Amino acid sequence: MDELKLIAERTDSVPLAESCVLGPARARLMAEIAAAEAENVVPLKKRRRWVWTGVGAAGLAAAITAVVALTPAGLEPPAATADPVAVLRSAAAAALKTPGTPPKPDQFIYTKTKQPDGERESWISADGTHDGLIKMADRGSFPLPGCRNGQAQVYKGEEPLKGVTEPCTPRPGYRVDLPADADAMFAHLNAENAGHSGEKGDYHAMGKDILALVNENYLPPAVLGALFGAAARVPGLRAVDRAEDAAGRPGVGITWPLGPHHDPKVAKPVVIVFAADTFLYLGTNSTAVTASGVVDAVGQRP
Known part of the structure; x- marks a missing residue:
């Protein structure tokens, strides 16, 4: 039987999932692909061949039917199913692909x-x-x-x-003094924490340092990638499939762990938000970066 005909028959009576459901699923898929690419685990073309080898038309049709019917209309999907490590690694991979033209010293x-x-x-x-x-x-x-x-x-x-x-x-606002390797960046942030609070492993303090660096500084692509790669090493991270930054822009979020002295019944964790399709940093649930760039003088805007 023709594969497309079989797929059509399998899915004809199944209602399509709404875009709010498919969006997080797409984010998870893209996160896994980007994370694998970043680590050079298996070349993408080879991985695609391996995944579909031996899958007949009936199996493919069943798989597509399962995706389409995964979440019936009116039911809420799980609140957090994305992998926070994969999301941060995808953000690191996306950072490495961003243009990195160094600003002039007087800019x-x-x-x-x-x-x-x-x-x-x-x-x-x-x-x-x-x-x-x-x-x-x-x-x-x-x-x-x-x-x-x-x-x-x-x-x-x-x-x-x-x-x-x-x-x-x-x-300086242009931070070329920071490590361009995730392990070295993690060690640097830990050392900074020890200087601030007197103890390493204060991940709440580390989160503040990370956000301070990414919000109002210009980081070379390798440094920004190392920053998100270091963040992926923090224990206790959770993912939020449908998050919004302070400007109301939707994306996939990472909840940062609370400090050791915070009351979880009162304190709310910071949610770091990335665009679900590109994994570019948007901001947090309390602060959103809405514009940025390099200018020649104070008062100018890009």
């Missing part, structure tokens, strides 16, 4: 984010030596003085104090 990393207290815009010096700015919708502007010759201008509010400086270390 600025621009980011617009939506936060609980309103919109925030930042202009961070690419090399950390030029004066940047943070602008918040309801709270005004905050200068980010550049660090030149080991000294930074001191401000009172938005006004510089004449002749008053303080010792500093440049804090």
